[in-house]
Amino acid sequence: MSQEQAQIPLKKLIADRMAKLEALKDRGVDPYPPRYRVETSVTTIRERYDELTAEELEEQKATVRVGGRLRAIRSQGKVIFADLSDGAERLQLFLRRNDLDEETWQLVNLLDLGDFVGAEGMVFRTRMGELSLRVEKIEILGKCLRPLPEKHKGLTDRETRARQRYLDLLGNPESRKVFTIRSRVVSAIRRFLEGKGFCEVETPMMQHIPGGATARPFVTHHNTLDLDLYLRIAPELFLKQLIVGGFEKVFELNRNFRNEGISTRHNPEFTMLEFYWAYADYEILMDFTEEMVTSVAQEVIGSLEVEWGDERIDFSRPWRRLSLRDAIFEYSDLGEEDLADRKSMEAAARRFKVERIEERSDGKLLAELFEMTAESRLINPTFITDFPREISPLAKSRPDDPETVERFELFIGGIELANAYTELNDPIEQRRRFEEQAAAAGGVVDEDFLLALEHGMPPTGGEGIGIDRLVMLLTGCTSIRDVILFPALRPRE
Numbered sequence: 001m002s003q004e005q006a007q008i009p010l011k012k013l014i015a016d017r018m019a020k021l022e023a024l025k026d027r028g029v030d031p032y033p034p035r036y037r038v039e040t041s042v043t044t045i046r047e048r049y050d051e052l053t054a055e056e057l058e059e060q061k062a063t064v065r066v067g068g069r070l071r072a073i074r075s076q077g078k079v080i081f082a083d084l085s086d087g088a089e090r091l092q093l094f095l096r097r098n099d100l101d102e103e104t105w106q107l108v109n110l111l112d113l114g115d116f117v118g119a120e121g122m123v124f125r126t127r128m129g130e131l132s133l134r135v136e137k138i139e140i141l142g143k144c145l146r147p148l149p150e151k152h153k154g155l156t157d158r159e160t161r162a163r164q165r166y167l168d169l170l171g172n173p174e175s176r177k178v179f180t181i182r183s184r185v186v187s188a189i190r191r192f193l194e195g196k197g198f199c200e201v202e203t204p205m206m207q208h209i210p211g212g213a214t215a216r217p218f219v220t221h222h223n224t225l226d227l228d229l230y231l232r233i234a235p236e237l238f239l240k241q242l243i244v245g246g247f248e249k250v251f252e253l254n255r256n257f258r259n260e261g262i263s264t265r266h267n268p269e270f271t272m273l274e275f276y277w278a279y280a281d282y283e284i285l286m287d288f289t290e291e292m293v294t295s296v297a298q299e300v301i302g303s304l305e306v307e308w309g310d311e312r313i314d315f316s317r318p319w320r321r322l323s324l325r326d327a328i329f330e331y332s333d334l335g336e337e338d339l340a341d342r343k344s345m346e347a348a349a350r351r352f353k354v355e356r357i358e359e360r361s362d363g364k365l366l367a368e369l370f371e372m373t374a375e376s377r378l379i380n381p382t383f384i385t386d387f388p389r390e391i392s393p394l395a396k397s398r399p400d401d402p403e404t405v406e407r408f409e410l411f412i413g414g415i416e417l418a419n420a421y422t423e424l425n426d427p428i429e430q431r432r433r434f435e436e437q438a439a440a441a442g443g444v445v446d447e448d449f450l451l452a453l454e455h456g457m458p459p460t461g462g463e464g465i466g467i468d469r470l471v472m473l474l475t476g477c478t479s480i481r482d483v484i485l486f487p488a489l490r491p492r493e
Helices: 003-007 010-026 042-049 054-060 102-108 158-163 165-171 173-195 236-244 282-301 324-330 342-351 362-373 427-441 447-454 467-475
Strands: 063-076 079-085 090-096 116-125 131-142 219-222 227-231 249-257 269-278 305-308 311-314 320-323 382-388 401-412 415-422 460-466
Touching: 042 063, 042 090, 042 131, 054 116, 063 090, 063 131, 090 116, 102 131, 158 165, 165 173, 173 249, 173 282, 173 467, 236 249, 236 269, 236 447, 236 460, 269 282, 269 467, 282 401, 282 415, 282 460, 282 467, 305 467, 320 324, 324 362, 324 382, 342 362, 362 382, 415 467, 427 447, 460 467
Parallel strands: 090 131, 320 382
Antiparallel strands: 063 079, 063 116, 079 090, 116 131, 219 227, 249 269, 269 460, 305 311, 382 401, 401 415, 415 460
């Protein structure tokens, strides 16, 4: 709550602003004009003139026309100082009664914090050395009818910050910085992949079959076709059809949807990068992922080390590689004998309080043991490899062990960031696995994908990287809600 709010009830503040709105209209002033032609921005003015002295500015006599939001107003009788912001930078406005006609001066006295204004004048330095704009003309561009968050304390309630992101961005510069970094991360990834010869594509958001991953889908209905459709869980099967069609390097950076829980690491609508590379395998992808993530981190945040809660993450290469079973052994007191057969695995799972043990297959039980023992302790980047075939139906088996697939998951800060594998390109084996999966968990076999695969797909490596989680790691945010502009929230009563 601002000092303004603390001293005056909110209803009174809004009433006062509404009265000023009516006073503007009574003077024939449109409080919401359709346009104002700005010639520059506050940020550009600061970049261009910040290093110039008062004498140099006086010599240049630079006149500018700028727009922005008022973030501070300080009246000193016949002089008013105000801070004009473009969201990133601020510029002091110097309004002197002797410089303005009576009508304009009266308009100035009807302005409030949060109002958008357009101002013209000459850039100069005050006697205190503050870069300022000596205002000759000023116009109201958008009247603000509610008080903004107090500039020093910002908006502290996390739920309100997520529900009213515009107030969060106005009151918390660090929040704006997070989303600026997010934008730069996405741009850097695109440039990196395009520089490596990858082609960006778009695949359907609504699909006949929820394929490419195992998760509960969102269901919608197409009225004209009288057909149920599913918001995509993943774009994987369509992207691999493009590899069949002759593309050798493709990627998609877009939204996926999973009708499941909400947590600090899960939002039902999230952003994923998926890319597929003909003639690559999961070992090539590990090297490639190291190169891409470190390149993006260096470009965007200028460092390969970040603070992560009480930990410090070091992205420096090379990254560690560890098999799923070896990770369990390293981060627990379990040994080979504890994973030797079903009975011993169930005993180990009970020790670590794994739920629904009897319902889980051997492969799923092994994955649960990894999650309970090792996952949260993988702070520096670590590739976990060699997953059971039964929980990896789209991955190619290792030549030396048919029950283990060429797959890795990348963990950083105790978070799964990426999932990749050497793609299964044998249509007969893929059909068998689809049918096995459908029999065990329900669902249907994707005949369109199998038809494409029967036309031949080269050896291929494919990978998905969670963009929201990558931004979390690079910004030190511990909740996915803090890196998604408008996260999913239950409506207020």
